[in-house]
Amino acid sequence: MSATTTGLAAGREEVPAEVLRARAYLLRVAEPPCREVVDLVRECGPVEAAERIRRGQISGPLVGKVAARRAHDRADADLEAAHAAGARLLVPEDAEWPAWAFTAFGSRGALEKSELAPPVALWVRGTRALSDLCDLAVSIVGSRAATGYGTHAAAELGSVLAGAGVTVISGAAFGIDAAAHRGALAAGGPTLAVLACGPDRAYPAAHETLLERIAAAGAIVSEYPPGAVPARHRFLVRNRLLAAMGGGCVVVEAGARSGSQRTASDARALGRPVMAVPGPVTSAMSVGCHELVRAGAELVGRPAHVLETIGRLGVDLAAPPDRPRRPTDDLDPDAAAVHDALPARAAWPVERLTEESGLAPEAVRAALIGLEERGLAEYVHGLWQRPAPAARR
């Protein structure tokens, strides 16, 4: 933890205040995601980009997108409010920036969708460096109106993944999100919440304590400044960050139409494997998951399947399920046929077993000797029978 703290401090010192101010301004001046702002920053850097927007030295669609807010520079106020709330502005110039996660926005799938622009910066509250948290992470998403089954599955998944050191990323909403975070927290593992409101706000209000615990065990992240209220479209665009920051995206429960499917679609566009947890076909909350599997998502029956997919953890975590063993499992076909022919409550001579099994007498005799050695046949008074259950080895 001390290394992490040092990392955070070192990162902070390196970023000039004017860059932080410029990115705080850019993050608010256009409603994210805004590809035009991202492109302008790439062209001339954040300080120059902010300056050009403030002065109106811009053209094209960007003009309309910043028209309402470009004259209101609240960067200092936002940075102060964040500081007061224990949050900080994380920028790409910072060593803690999870650069790898966001390179996905430069992929072809992402560039084809205007709403898949990367974040200009992120407001962060938490104890762990974001780059560390995103190093090995999985997004778990699903319905707010989850069933008991779904919350159980999400908690189990969150717990096993976090226990294996995988950061559980979710949206802190009711239902699946909360269950995934809680599962991770219960395992003492890392977890990360991406919000659609300011990093200082508890939304939903009932999750105030949960959010504090997430910040303490990992981090809370948002594109929206302190005090910002959540809005429906913010939940939708927030989902792209959830998808990008995880190495894969698991949908636990989702109705036929749901925000989770949008997140899955973002994940796919960003090149992240999409996984879905099946459920009863009688449950409306599993319809979305089943549709995802039918459309190509990976069915995830156990947490080990997720570990297998995001890799790096070794195959030993993904051993095949325990299969019940039967004493007759390894019998060769002849032995199996003779064993089948042995009557349950009688004893027969070899001749009768020969006829019942359809095997030659010598094959039957050979099989019987093997069966006797394994305790699966008994020779009593010249006849063959199955041993009583208690007599079996």
Next chain:
Amino acid sequence: MSATTTGLAAGREEVPAEVLRARAYLLRVAEPPCREVVDLVRECGPVEAAERIRRGQISGPLVGKVAARRAHDRADADLEAAHAAGARLLVPEDAEWPAWAFTAFGSRGALEKSELAPPVALWVRGTRALSDLCDLAVSIVGSRAATGYGTHAAAELGSVLAGAGVTVISGAAFGIDAAAHRGALAAGGPTLAVLACGPDRAYPAAHETLLERIAAAGAIVSEYPPGAVPARHRFLVRNRLLAAMGGGCVVVEAGARSGSQRTASDARALGRPVMAVPGPVTSAMSVGCHELVRAGAELVGRPAHVLETIGRLGVDLAAPPDRPRRPTDDLDPDAAAVHDALPARAAWPVERLTEESGLAPEAVRAALIGLEERGLAEYVHGLWQRPAPAARR
């Protein structure tokens, strides 16, 4: 039904008695499946094949396979017992033989597995011609130790498929099999049971009435002569007939290790699409289904998915699930952003909405007009607000 009855009668008359006798002998002389018997019949016809085996004019592995039984010709006794039990021997020379279903045994996948030999003939009890029943059919298999969920899913599937005229093929066992047959019977549709014992036997005994009803509504089929008892290996080889006779194979519930997975594997080798019904990841009875989907089987969430896969029934049976509609569904991005910005319990001027939404004032005004037309925004005393729920159209 009269056409079917005529078909049966016509088929019967055409097959010479010596062919029936020969195939009855061949069916019993080696335990099925026996590729060597099939090959010999293909080489010289059933009458000559039976004669050569009786006389011992054979060589190779066939010698051992018929050694125990070749001297015991029970063909006449079997045919008489069948007649007494209301059953008949159906042979490939018969017009009612479901030739299409069994051509699958000549596929490359089947030829690679010695246990995938076609039947030499079939004992049949029932009212419907087997060729008709197999014309459009689906195999439904699953665990005997099914859960309430599984039996519900199997019954629903059996009922919808049979209601659509698809023959429901299963094995008449406890659990999934019985539920699938019962669902089909409840819908008044066709169903077919493939047994691992004689066609005259009720196995399990508790299913005596069920088997009578299956015979009355469709047919009971077996490779084993009247009076033959079931044995474990017979259930396994019976599964290949189940798989072949259906145009697709649906596994409803299966443990991590189960006969259903063997049936699915046979179906795959025979070129039949394999489908699996998902269930709770917490249910041991769904583990096998989930493993099948992970291995490439199609996830079946609704009976329509099965109809879609076996085809021929038209796409209208497989319409996408009903999605709940919201009044804000068709809003363009600007309108959605403004609608999101509208406060829940207050009223704001355009300027405030402009700042909240991040849109230009003219875009906000245009959006508000559209929202007002749809009853999603209200203009009251110079301010904009959301209409009270009762006021919404």
